[in-house]
Amino acid sequence: MVHLFKPIIKPVTVTLFGVIGVGTAFASSDCDEKLLTFEDWRDWQQITQKPVKSVGHSNNWVGIFVNELANETYRNAGALYPVCAKIVKPIYDDADGKSVRKLTIMVKMPDGFDAQNGNWWYATSDPSGSRVVPKRRRADCISCHEQAAKTDYLFSEDVLEAEGK
Numbered sequence: 001m002v003h004l005f006k007p008i009i010k011p012v013t014v015t016l017f018g019v020i021g022v023g024t025a026f027a028s029s030d031c032d033e034k035l036l037t038f039e040d041w042r043d044w045q046q047i048t049q050k051p052v053k054s055v056g057h058s059n060n061w062v063g064i065f066v067n068e069l070a071n072e073t074y075r076n077a078g079a080l081y082p083v084c085a086k087i088v089k090p091i092y093d094d095a096d097g098k099s100v101r102k103l104t105i106m107v108k109m110p111d112g113f114d115a116q117n118g119n120w121w122y123a124t125s126d127p128s129g130s131r132v133v134p135k136r137r138r139a140d141c142i143s144c145h146e147q148a149a150k151t152d153y154l155f156s157e158d159v160l161e162a163e164g165k
Ligand code: HEC
Pocket: 053, 054, 055, 056, 057, 062, 064, 087, 088, 089, 104, 105, 106, 122, 123, 124, 135, 140, 141, 142, 143, 144, 145, 153, 154, 155, 156, 158, 159
């Protein structure tokens, strides 16, 4: 199983300027795509207070959860995300958000992964976040997310606006 070699979480200090306090080893080992896990996504920072109607993902009810590394950048809808920033978007069955159908996922990878498209890794998963299927045809996701290139490929501006922030 992939989780055998899951690295120990190291303390990280985040500032507006990115990540300090950890060396480059952090980026390359913890963001190895074979080791990525998402089982704790429900404990992440929740951008959406309640399910919102998706614009890009087929008129579904969705939520947006960000890990600690992605939180500040998402809320400021601006600068480039630090490596290992993770965003999970649950697709709900309906507006009450109790039942999750699946997850769509983006993770910021180290430079060189896909520099032309902002080095984002795209995936989908079952609701638990454990059965992750990396998108082989990332181009499908990128073709739309590139519209948000000025906010590093995330539609944070639109989402924050819908949230009234
Ligand atoms: C037709 C356009 C479109 C396509 C194709 C698309 N997205 Fe999105 N995506 C959006 C929009 C617009 C949002 C903002 C929230 C919303 O409307 O659902 C979004 C939001 C997201 C988010 C939350 C982060 C954010 O940008 O706010 C994730 C994660 C995500 N998409 C993953 C994916 C993945 C993975 C794929 C490919 C399987 C994909 N998307 C394909 C338009 C698209």
